[in-house]
Amino acid sequence: MDTSAIQVAFASTDMKTVNQHFGSSESFVIYSVTATSATLREAAQFQAYAQDGNEDKLAEKFKLLEGCAAVYCQAIGGSAIRQLTVQGIQPVKVSEGATIHELLESLQTELRNGPTNWLAKAVQKQQKSGDSNNNRFDEMEAEGWNE
Numbered sequence: 001m002d003t004s005a006i007q008v009a010f011a012s013t014d015m016k017t018v019n020q021h022f023g024s025s026e027s028f029v030i031y032s033v034t035a036t037s038a039t040l041r042e043a044a045q046f047q048a049y050a051q052d053g054n055e056d057k058l059a060e061k062f063k064l065l066e067g068c069a070a071v072y073c074q075a076i077g078g079s080a081i082r083q084l085t086v087q088g089i090q091p092v093k094v095s096e097g098a099t100i101h102e103l104l105e106s107l108q109t110e111l112r113n114g115p116t117n118w119l120a121k122a123v124q125k126q127q128k129s130g131d132s133n134n135n136r137f138d139e140m141e142a143e144g145w146n147e
Contacts, residue, residue, distance in 0.1 A: 005032040006122050008107065009065055010100050011073040015043060018098045022076035023058060030068065031104060035111040038104040065089055069122030072103060090118040
């Protein structure tokens, strides 16, 4: 794997659009992204769950997303946002119909032109993977949740 690549996940049932709520998502696709390439790394499926507030169902999703810089979904609950943020994963809420291809292209453009906000932090974290980032949660919390 390219050491300059970041990992991003998409809540998707068709591997083409982001069409799932984080908590009840039945599958994720994970890409390794650089300024010039996007490579499918993994596709994972989960048992279908209701949006019932039962957080035990999220554990396997958090484990799958370890090492990801972001997860794109149509909706996400506050508790899941907090847990992802603690793991250093930026939740990104997208509009219905958002295509994975367009989101990957947008990420690549931002990486080429100089990443901003969470993406800049993800790139910096990747480059300093051996360094400790003790204040990372405080910085991400200060940014807030952008819709």
